[in-house]
Amino acid sequence: MSQGIFITATDTGVGKTVITAGLALALKEQGCRVGVMKPVQSGHSLSDPESDGMRLKAWTGVDDSIDEIVAYNFHLPVAPGLAAELAGETIDRSVILERLDRLAGKYDVVFVEGAGGLMVPLGSNWTIADLAGEIGWPLLIVARPLLGTVNHTVLTTLAARRLGLSPVGVILNGLRPEETEPSVEHNPRLIEAFAQIPVLGSVPWLADLSPEHLKESVLEHVDVAKLLHLLQREAS
Ligand SMILES: Nc1ncnc2c1ncn2[C@@H]1O[C@H](COP(=O)(O)OP(=O)(O)OP(=O)(O)O)[C@@H](O)[C@H]1O
Ligand SMILES: [Mg+2]
16 A cells, blocks of 8 residues: 555645544554654644644544654744745755655554645745655545535646646545535536546534544545555555
């Protein structure tokens, strides 16, 4: 199997952290040793329980320190490349790759959460997509379930392929019970038809984000076996 998965999304705030944690817990349940990494984050202090790194650490229960999970942290709530620029710092890809290498040596599978979407700048001449390309692992795309998601998800998938990445699947996330718009039931098949990518599941809005419930929801709503199969295929 591929050593890991890079989790991206069609936008910021779509649910990468929630889905990353849920998938990690689901794979752990199946006996995999699973690590998590958020290479670059902004908008919080490193130890803020609300930050992505700390949420991933708390939800998945990994024993790695937050410095091992997060390579670069910026307080300013702007995209990481801009936050680095404004802080007078540079994000060094070799630092990220070295940290990831260590985690990859420790676990069967490592989930790497991007920041925002694929075209988010990390510096003056590189983006999250470039980082995903250097890591070289298959890409999983988290998308919204509502009107607009076909366009966003097809664009993200096509751009990923054009940039040499390997998007293997889409997970729709966060449908609330009151959201009954007519596109919802058709969006998965339209994404599959126009982006030629499997939609592996639709995770609803969860009132309870405890690890147990996250894991159960992912196991119920996502075709985890198919994801594992796709990862094995990518690795061979
Ligand atoms: N299925 C869900 N059920 C309940 N809450 C959710 C769900 N998915 C996401 N959320 C909430 O929505 C917000 C955004 O989700 P999340 O932080 O996972 O997005 P993200 O894509 O990781 O964002 P970022 O680009 O900042 O990393 C969070 O407050 C999260 O707890
Ligand atoms: Mg996140």
